[in-house]
Amino acid sequence: MELDVERDPEAANVMVARSGGRRTVPQIFIGSTHVGGGDELQELERAGRLDEPLAARTN
Template sequence: MPKIEIYTQPGCPYCVRALRLFDQKGMKFTEIRALHGTAERMEARERSGGRTTVPQIFIGGRHIGGCDDLMALERDGKLDPLLAAA
């Protein structure tokens, strides 16, 4: 099973949507709370190449992007192979 890391912020509907998708797929993930101004938020920004929004999603150490990017992978049938290959 691939290591899935998701940087989130409370009250973020996009974060909830991304987490829900992984729950529905039965995938285990690590949720990292990344509030504004925290070290975790800076880490997310550095790892994502400068993106400042949440969620920021990593699968097997690879940056996937945010919720829209995740949903596009799912819609295009590319998420399950990515999860299986990681």
């Protein structure tokens, strides 16, 4: 799901609350788990640790 935090102030508040106070975008979640931003997502992929949370989300 994608939320437009620029146009929807309530969505921005939800994002900040769920991400532990982070206000930058994107903030990426896999299910209810906060991954972080784009850099953190790329680091998970480089470390070979992205497939597991994605697989758990689809099962």
